[in-house]
Amino acid sequence: MKKFIKRKLQELKLILPFGNKSVQKGSKTKLVTIAYQKESTERRQEALEKYLSSNVFDGKNFKCKYHKECEKSHTRGRFNEGILHHLGKYYDLIINEKHIRIVVVAQECGGEHKRISLKKRYNTLLECGKYLRFHKDGNHKSRNPHMKGTTLVLRLFSQ
Numbered sequence: 001m002k003k004f005i006k007r008k009l010q011e012l013k014l015i016l017p018f019g020n021k022s023v024q025k026g027s028k029t030k031l032v033t034i035a036y037q038k039e040s041t042e043r044r045q046e047a048l049e050k051y052l053s054s055n056v057f058d059g060k061n062f063k064c065k066y067h068k069e070c071e072k073s074h075t076r077g078r079f080n081e082g083i084l085h086h087l088g089k090y091y092d093l094i095i096n097e098k099h100i101r102i103v104v105v106a107q108e109c110g111g112e113h114k115r116i117s118l119k120k121r122y123n124t125l126l127e128c129g130k131y132l133r134f135h136k137d138g139n140h141k142s143r144n145p146h147m148k149g150t151t152l153v154l155r156l157f158s159q
Contacts, residue, residue: 037092045087049118057082059117082115086125102157104150 056064062082064070071079093100116124128147136142143151 033094033096035094036090037094040092041087041089044091048085048087052084052118057084057115057117062115080114083113084116084118084121086118086121102154104153 053059056062064081067081071081088102091101093102128143131140132143132147133140134143134148134151142148
């Protein structure tokens with residue numbers, strides 16, 4: 001069965017970054033296949049980069065035509081323009097032949113940051129996931145409230 005699944009995934013140009021996992025649910029064990037479509041995610045990433053660099057921020061010039069409108073809608077604290085999006089490495093995810101897309105939408109980013117490139121945003125989120133924890137412990141700092149909320153939402157989806 002595992003060879004059949006692997007062959008089917010290869011035919012569909014899917015990659016098994018996590019392979020097959022056995023998951024215990026009560027007294028039953030279930031095989032879970034997790035894969036992603038690398039080429040699809042890369043195409044999405046290229047399209048996002050092209051759009052954002054043409055319409056929002058190209059690394060030097062901030063050129064969003066909705067900037068003033070957006071800034072007016074922000075009524076508390078500092079407005080930080082140009083915090084670009086994050087498209088995860090495994091966005092085109094497939095779990096047991098079911099396509100899964102998870103989108104987390106934030107209105108703004110706190111702190112003193114503004115005009116952050118896609119690459120820098122990706123690295124910031126990666127660092128947060130690797131080195132920060134939901135609750136601080138002796139070795140790690142705690143995530144900020146937004147990232148804690150994001151973590152809780154993702155945990156709910158995975159149950």
